[in-house]
Amino acid sequence: MGIIDPRELLDLDAVAVSVWWLGSAGFAINAAGSVILIDPLIELHDDTDPVTSEIGLPLLVPLPVRARNIDRVDLVLVTHDHSDHTGTRTIPELAQRTHALFVGTERTGHKLRQFGIPDTRIRAARYGQQIRVGGITVTPTVAKHEEDLIHTQRGDCCGFLIQAAGVKMWHTGDSELLEEHLKMRDVDVLMLPIAQHVFTQEDAARLANVTKARHIVPCHYGTFDSDLYWCAGDPVSLTPHIENASRRYHVLAIGEKLVIPAR
Secondary structure, three states: OOOOOOOOOOOOOOOOEEEEEEEEEEEEEEOOEEEEEEOOOOOOOOOOEEEOOOOOEEEEOOOOHHHHHOOOEEEOOOOOOOOOOOOOOHHHHHHHHOEEEEEOHHHHHHHHHHOOOOOHEEOOOOOOOEEEEEEEEEEEEEEOOOOOEEEOOEEOEEEEEEEEEEEEEEEOOOOOOOOOOOOOOOOHHHHHHHOOOOOOOOHHHHHHHHOOOEEHHHHHOOOOOOOHHHHHHOOOHHHHHHHOOOHHHHOOOOOOOEEOOOO
């Protein structure tokens, strides 16, 4: 576990691309000074309780950074509207403290509006349609996410292909493996959910290997002290199935970063 220094995360003069795992499916990115958050869940359920996440589950390790300590973000990308991705305390805090643009599907946008975020700060994520903010290009990618109790169909959720500082990063979102995913190429950083309700171990390895992603970072596991199926995943057991895993596969601790030189 690592504590993220907000000064480093928000560094306008950064020359590389740094990717921090925030826990669960969340990531923070500083791409040569541009700041992007993906599915951030970085507030507590109660300020008097330092061990319970905003979704009510106990944390295995402390939060690596708090939303209330972040005062500059360019983009907040939300893959879908489930509470472990669209934090009921994190999102309003970021909306209040920063001038970030929020990006999500139409269904996610409805939830963002319920948080009081105005339409002027929400951009609809439509598959294949690029969104440009400064030097960042974001392309929503296809996803299909089904659970036993909650059904989020194709169109209600998405992944994000991010290009910034010459580096291409792809967060698949919570999805089963789709044919469109297997066509992706030239990915520098693949952020790969491995919880039991999304990619199977076989499909996760297949995607990592077929896309030839240069760096793979597993996520959506190891964050909450819970045996719920969507909290569980074993990144180590995936290692033998990934080609050149010693070079490509990075099992980060929560708050740890991966640094990619800008191009």
